[in-house]
């Protein structure tokens with residue numbers, strides 16, 4: 326049996342309402358790993374660079390085998406940039422190469438640039454017109470219920486690429502689920518962790534393109550845009566993102 330373990334934490338609110346988001350995490354693990362997963366999430370919420378959380382919520386839930394589906398991990402490539410403007414130009418080019426219109430690519434980048442505070446989820450945007458499709462305001466759409474299918478194998482692979490930290494590990498799993506979504510053309514992301522300046526453009530066509538510098542150091546605002554094909558059923562899309570359990574495999578063999 327598999328278990329979903331989720332954590333969210335904040336600082337300065339009351340009973341978890343309001344205040345500033347500190348960090349969130351989620352894993353899907355076998356029963357024997359539940360306890361240590363909970364402990365490592367607790368630690369993370371209290372030692373985060375965004376601050377030490379004063380509210381931490383952890384949820385543990387069984388996942389029935391029949392609810393699980395699988396997708397392949399996106400192949401990874403890297404574009405080296407040395408400052409934000411260069412990173413944004415690279416991101417725009419990658420989005421267009423993945424099938425996003427030039428107008429929508431510019432709008433996506435501008436939408437994240439315009440945020441004054443980080444959202445919890447992503448903006449869903451029409452990849453042709455650049456129109457925002459989700460009606461979720463500052464919350465956006467969360468992609469949830471995903472993990473690597475085999476943690477040890479995945480971590481070894483990431484370490485082998487020199488990408489051992491939490492950020493690339495979690496982002497590549499998320500980006501793989503997103504790219505696999507019904508209608509996804511591409512994804513744009515940069516972190517809300519102040520000192521984490523690397524972002525990416527993900528797509529089913531080209532994979533996960535890390536862009537080494539996408540924002541200024543110290544900037545606590547990040548975000549995500551999911552670009553979808555014109556005509557995508559947004560309710561179905563949101564349901565896939567939030568509720569479908571997806572495990573990411575490194576190859577078709579396992």
Ligand code: WAQ
Pocket residue numbers: 443444445446447465466467468469492493496499514515516517518521523524525535547548549
């Ligand atoms: N679903 C949808 N949107 C999300 C989610 C989610 N599960 N988690 C975060 N976001 C949105 C939200 O607006 C955040 O403010 C923003 O994305 C950034 O989230 O290879 O750390 O978790 O080294 O800060 C990229 C790694 C790291 C690049 C991205 O994002 C690499 C990162 P963060």
Ligand code: MG
Pocket residue numbers: 349495
């Ligand atoms: Mg995160």
Ligand code: MG
Pocket residue numbers: 346443444445517
């Ligand atoms: Mg955030």
Ligand code: MG
Pocket residue numbers: 516517518
């Ligand atoms: Mg973050």
